[in-house]
Amino acid sequence: MMRNQYLRHLVLSMGTRIAMIVLRLLRNMLLARILGPADRGLFALLSALPELIAAFTSGGLNTAIGYHAARQRPMGELLTQVLVFGCLLAWFVTLAGVMLVNGPASELGLAQNLGQYSWLLLLAVPLLVLRNALLNLHNADGKVSVFNGLRLGESLCALLLFLVLYWLWQDAALSAAIGSWLASLLLVALAGVFLLARFHAIFPRWNSASQFELLRFGGRSHFEILFQQMLLRCDYLVIATLLDNQALGYYVMASAAAELLCIVPEAVTTPLMKRLLQQGQDILRITPLALRLTGTAMLCACLAMALLGEWLIVLLFGEAYRPAYPALLALLPGIFSLGYASILRLDLLGKQRPGSLSLYTGCAAALNLVLTLTLLPQLGIVGASISSSIAYCALTLAMLLLYCRLSGVAIGQTLLAFPSDLRVLHAQLRPTA
Numbered sequence: 001m002m003r004n005q006y007l008r009h010l011v012l013s014m015g016t017r018i019a020m021i022v023l024r025l026l027r028n029m030l031l032a033r034i035l036g037p038a039d040r041g042l043f044a045l046l047s048a049l050p051e052l053i054a055a056f057t058s059g060g061l062n063t064a065i066g067y068h069a070a071r072q073r074p075m076g077e078l079l080t081q082v083l084v085f086g087c088l089l090a091w092f093v094t095l096a097g098v099m100l101v102n103g104p105a106s107e108l109g110l111a112q113n114l115g116q117y118s119w120l121l122l123l124a125v126p127l128l129v130l131r132n133a134l135l136n137l138h139n140a141d142g143k144v145s146v147f148n149g150l151r152l153g154e155s156l157c158a159l160l161l162f163l164v165l166y167w168l169w170q171d172a173a174l175s176a177a178i179g180s181w182l183a184s185l186l187l188v189a190l191a192g193v194f195l196l197a198r199f200h201a202i203f204p205r206w207n208s209a210s211q212f213e214l215l216r217f218g219g220r221s222h223f224e225i226l227f228q229q230m231l232l233r234c235d236y237l238v239i240a241t242l243l244d245n246q247a248l249g250y251y252v253m254a255s256a257a258a259e260l261l262c263i264v265p266e267a268v269t270t271p272l273m274k275r276l277l278q279q280g281q282d283i284l285r286i287t288p289l290a291l292r293l294t295g296t297a298m299l300c301a302c303l304a305m306a307l308l309g310e311w312l313i314v315l316l317f318g319e320a321y322r323p324a325y326p327a328l329l330a331l332l333p334g335i336f337s338l339g340y341a342s343i344l345r346l347d348l349l350g351k352q353r354p355g356s357l358s359l360y361t362g363c364a365a366a367l368n369l370v371l372t373l374t375l376l377p378q379l380g381i382v383g384a385s386i387s388s389s390i391a392y393c394a395l396t397l398a399m400l401l402l403y404c405r406l407s408g409v410a411i412g413q414t415l416l417a418f419p420s421d422l423r424v425l426h427a428q429l430r431p432t433a
Contacts (some may be wrong), residue, residue: 021260023155025316027162028256032317034166034173037249043177044252045240046117048233050128053097053121055229057090058129062136062225069140075200082133083204087126094125120178127185134192146195150188158184224358231365231391235384238372243380251381253317254327257309258335261301262342284407287347291340291414298339299416302332327385334389337396340414344399351406357399364395 032040065078098118131154139147161180169176196202239248305312310325317324348357368391375383404411 018263019152020155021263023152023159024256024260027155027159028253029316030159030162030166031177032253032321035177037320038245039174039249041240041245041248041250041252042117043174043181045236045245045248046120046124046178047181048236049121050124052229052233052237053094053125054086054090054129054132055226057093058086061086061129062132065133066136066140069137075137075141075196075202076204078137079196079202080204082130086129086133090129091122091126094121098122117178120182124182124185127182127189130189131185131192134189134196137196138192141199143195143199150192150195153191154184154188157187224354224361227358227361227365231361231368231388231395234365234369235372235388238369238376239381239384242376247381250321250324251327251384253313253321254324254331254381254385257305257313257324257328258331261298261305261335262338284409287343287403287407288409288413290343292416294339294343295336295414296416298336302336306332324381327381330382330385331389334385334392337389337393341392341396341399344396344403347403348399348406353402353406356402360395360398360402363398364391367391367394 031043035043061082065081069075069078098121102116102118135147135150138150158180161183162176165176165179166173193202235251236248239251306329309328310322313321313324313328345357368387371387371390372384375387377383379386400411400414403409404414
């Protein structure tokens with residue numbers, strides 16, 4: 001008995017995401033209850049900074065290597081790009097930033113919140129860059145099972161290592177959380193290199209012409225990735241600067257609960273990544289279908305979270321985190337729109353529109369920053385959530401309009417599932433001889 005290959009990968013990806021959600025929930029429950037809102041906020045800030053630094057130094061790197069890996073470019077050349085223009089460059093920029101934070105900028109609220117933990121960024125940033133690149137290479141190469149296995153392994157390692165380290169250092173729970181996070185990054189990076197070597201020759205190769213081509217494509221995508229990280233995480237920095245770690249802890253829990261819903265678009269885009277970037281046959285049917293099914297599933301998930309979110313927050317994280325629920329509600333419209341954005345982004349990259357994506361994402365990030373600075377003093381973390389939702393929705397609408405113009409697909413064909421879609425899905429899921 002055989003099944004449609006994409007649907008098999010979709011089911012595998014969905015199962016992986018569900019398992020990851022369970023593991024992340026367990027870890028977040030432990031972190032929230034053991035650390036408390038203030039230390040939980042500090043840990044979230046420390047975890048978010050490497051993503052922002054990596055986006056600043058090598059934002060277009062993953063887009064470039066993913067695009068070229070999907071087109072069978074030698075992995076040795078791509079890995080060289082990662083090591084030189086990703087890890088090495090990110091490390092030097094991080095060193096300069098850490099010295100600034102511990103020197104001339106030491107009086108800023110952000111610097112005081114981080115304290116001496118800022119030096120750990122010198123290890124976290126290059127590890128994160130390497131891990132992200134390896135995951136992207138495996139997925140773009142069509143190794144969906146490897147990609148899912150690495151993601152699941154990272155979640156499992158982070159949970160188990162935290163339990164072990166907390167058992168050893170019960171008086172240093174924050175150090176146990178940071179140690180387990182860094183160790184899980186290292187283990188996934190090592191496993192990613194080992195598995196990549198099973199399928200490809202990965203010995204570093206320097207080809208000046210190829211490296212220039214990769215840098216040029218990555219440069220066109222750099223600002224899109226940078227602005228994307230700013231859009232998703234600048235609210236953390238603003239809250240940490242203008243409010244305190246406790247308020248940030250509430251907001252982090254609201255964001256974590258809302259972002260769990262991204263299981264739906266992630267499961268859809270993981271097996272579709274190679275096809276969307278290649279823009280092969282049937283793409284005019286595949287992308288609208290994926291958008292409709294994702295939008296319908298995300299709508300149901302967001303409605304369920306709106307009804308059950310407060311109960312879940314208190315049940316999982318404790319009564320101390322109840323103030324996070326209003327912020328969660330305000331985030332849900334934006335999270336719903338991001339379900340469409342993840343699919344549209346890959347399709348537009350396949351259509352050679354990284355510049356347009358950079359422009360749209362930059363405008364959305366600027367809108368989010370302005371709104372957050374305006375609403376945060378008046379509404380607190382709810383104001384930050386409203387700002388994020390407005391910016392996410394504006395970005396998705398701009399991407400959707402561009403997609404419809406380039407593809408000739410009517411906007412009504414991209415929103416919610418038709419009854420015929422469900423019949424086709426049911427038919428595809430049935431085994432055939």
